[in-house]
Amino acid sequence: MKTAPFCVIAGIAIAGLALSGCSSSSGGSGDDTSGRGPITYVQGKDNSNVVRPLIAKWNAAHPKEKVTFKEQSDNADQQHDDLVQHFQAKDSGYDVVDVDVVWTGEFAAKGWLQPLTGKMKIDTSGLLKPTIDSATYNGTLYAAPQTSDGGLLYYRTDLVSTPPATWDDMIKDCSIATQAGIGCYAGQFSQYEGLTVNVAEAINTAGGTVVASDGKTPTLNTADAKKGLGRLVDAYKNGDIPQEAITYQEEQGRQAFEAGKLLFLRNWPYVYSLAKTDGSSTVKDTFAVAPLPGDDGPGASSLGGHNAAISTYSTHKATAHDFLEFLESDTTQKFFATQGSLAPVRASLYDDSALAEQLPYLPTLKTSIEHAVPRPVTPFYPAVTKAIQDNAYAAIKGDKSVDQALSDMQAAIKSASSGN
Structure with a gap:
């Protein structure tokens, strides 16, 4: 998921890496966790100048265990x-x-990440539960939640006085959009990772799942999954999702909303500041945000964000462990929010009145994250997301029935997980 200022896609990551100065030594076995000394930290392009100041602060306090920053590009596939x-x-x-x-x-299943158990355990008691879930595989924590993200519903306050609490309420409000001569609702429906985010949200909100907790077994042959995908298909067919939205990624939706062409938009928090400050925005003073609408309350956003993990092959795991705790500290998490507009993983910061004054969407974002569900946690994620994108796109366009799309998704995921 890409995070652009925030996470332009819930998780479509930012990054890819310029290879330079890397060691080829085999490193640790995964058993020795006592090593201390200099370490490297690898992350995507530091566009908001968040990482460098934090590392400088760490290095000043740890002169014998300094961190070197290896900066990646801003391309998710390259980083992976x-x-x-x-x-x-x-x-x-x-x-x-x-x-x-x-x-x-994927990385945990291949044995590349150090389990955060025993001496490597970190304190997760103050973290939002969905962020912990996103760093967990097969019941074991493999990474430290670092930054989060959740989907929000942007809506026009000059056209609707109260945001819709449920999906059905939102669809009823589409008559207001029709009267105003604008589109009703858009998300990210182009055939890319953003579609996986939106479809997973629809299925999870309806009570369904994509894969079982084992990360391998597809679970799409259910009435709940059909209900979730069917909502998107029906809305597009009926015109409640405008025809052009089938091409929308994050930016196209943002631009349409700022131009006054949409009543409702599902997007990430990064849109908030741009819609308030862009010179071309026609909605600066006439929009607000709400949680994504669900069945009888907030829907299930797809969780975005990034986690920090220790490589199995690191020889300085004790230092790496302490650096993870530094990244999760209140001070660091607040800096992520104020310097980079990144959603913190510590629950207490969402109730910080001074922080909320700077970032007015924080209380709503907290609700979104609390109801969020990670996209399928599976070692076969590339195959899973392709199955979702290919078949959901065909269903929304009307090239496949909902039943056929879900059946084909199920078969593709089963094939990938069985190695066929």
Whole structure:
């Protein structure tokens, strides 16, 4: 999921890596967790200048355990492939790595991430539960929740006085959009990762799931999954989702909303400040945010964000562990929010009145994250997301029935998880 200022996609990650100065040594076995010394931290492009100040602060306090920052590009596929390359080489030069929430299962299943158990355990008591879930695979924590994200419903306050609490309420309000001569609702429906985010939200909100807790067994042959995908299909067919929205990624939806062409928009928090400050925005003073609408209250946003994980091959795991705790501290988490507009993972910061004054969407975002569900945590994520994208896109366009799309998704995920 891409985070652009925030996470332009719930999790479509930001990053890809310029390869330079990497060690090819095989590193640790995963058993020795007592090593201390300098470490490297690998993360995507630091566009908001968040990482460098934090590392400088760490290094000033830990002169014998300094952190070197290896900055990646802003391309998610490149970041993923680079990390895979270095893990496969058993490179001890990548001690702590920034992991998109959807990569946890894949990397953990391959034995590349140090389990955060025993002496490596971290305190998660103050963290939002969905962020912990996003860092957990098969019941074991493999990463430290670092930054989060959740979907929000942007709505026009000059056209609706109260945001819809449920999906059905929102669809009823589409008559207001029709009277105003604008589109009703849009999300991210182009055939890319954003569609996986939106479809997973629809299915989870309806009470369904994509895969079982084992990360392997598809669970799409249910009435709940049919209800969830069917809502999107019906809304597009009926015109409640405008025809052009089938091409929308995050930015196209944002631009349409700012131009006054939409009553409702599902998007990430980064849109808030832009809609308030863009010179071309026509809705600066006429929009607000609400949780995504569900069946009888807030819906299930797809959880975005990134986690910090320790490589199995690091030789300085004790230092790496302490650096994870530093990233999760109240001070660091507040800096993420104020400096980079990144959603903190510590629950208490969402109730910080001074912080909420700076970032007015925080209380709503907290509700979104509390009801969020990670996209499928699975070691076969690339195959799972492709199955969702291909078949949901065909269903929304009307090229497949909902039943056929879900059946084909089910079969594709089952095939991938069985190695066929």
